[in-house]
Amino acid sequence: MKLEEAIRKRRSVRKYKAARLTVQTVRELLELAACAPSASNGQPWVFVVVEDRDYLQSLSDRAKTFWLEYMQDAPAMKRYRKVLSSPEFNVFYNAPVLVLIYGDSNVRTFICDCSLAAQNLMLAAWDRGIGSCWIGFADHIANTPEVKAELKVPEKYELVAPIILGYPDGACERRGVRKEVQVINWKYPHR
DSSP: HHHHHHHHHHBOOBBBOOOOOOOOHHHHHHHHTTTOOOOOOOOEEEEEEOOOHHHHHHHHHHHHHHHHHHHHOOOGGGHHHHHHOOTTTTTTTTOHHHHEEEEEESSSTHHHHHHHHHHHHHHHHHHTTOOOOOOOGGGGGGGGGHHHHHOOOOTTTEEEEEEEEOSSOOOOOOOOOOOOOOOOOOOOOOO
């Protein structure tokens, strides 16, 4: 697959086959993620890979509990009340792999740098027929001291990107229309 095709056709996948990814495949994807550019070549990222389904379910349940309680302070989250209240809903969509990309918070550009690594990860996965999705519902819970201790993540690291991976179960279609590119200024010398 050509890069442009991967960029244009990649979709967030929310339905996965039960098939596991091989360790080699996950390692290759992490290596490609780590090829991302970073400010001053700081490479502030570290990765945590979770394949334990019971742990993923526990993490999902804790994330749902957090968001349901937090809705009082975040009215925009209320639209998710029904789905988050469902015992069947798993915030990780039952994907076989969760990759948590943490960044060294002592590096000023860690959020941007780790986001670039996440994009590399998702494009490399798509190129191999593997779906991915950035899971916003996991961003708080996976950054708590409790979960970081469970995952042996040093204190200085902050979660940037919780990405699920797996083989898509069904067609992956675009859910919305892309907005037209908006250029608010294009400064150039008189030609």
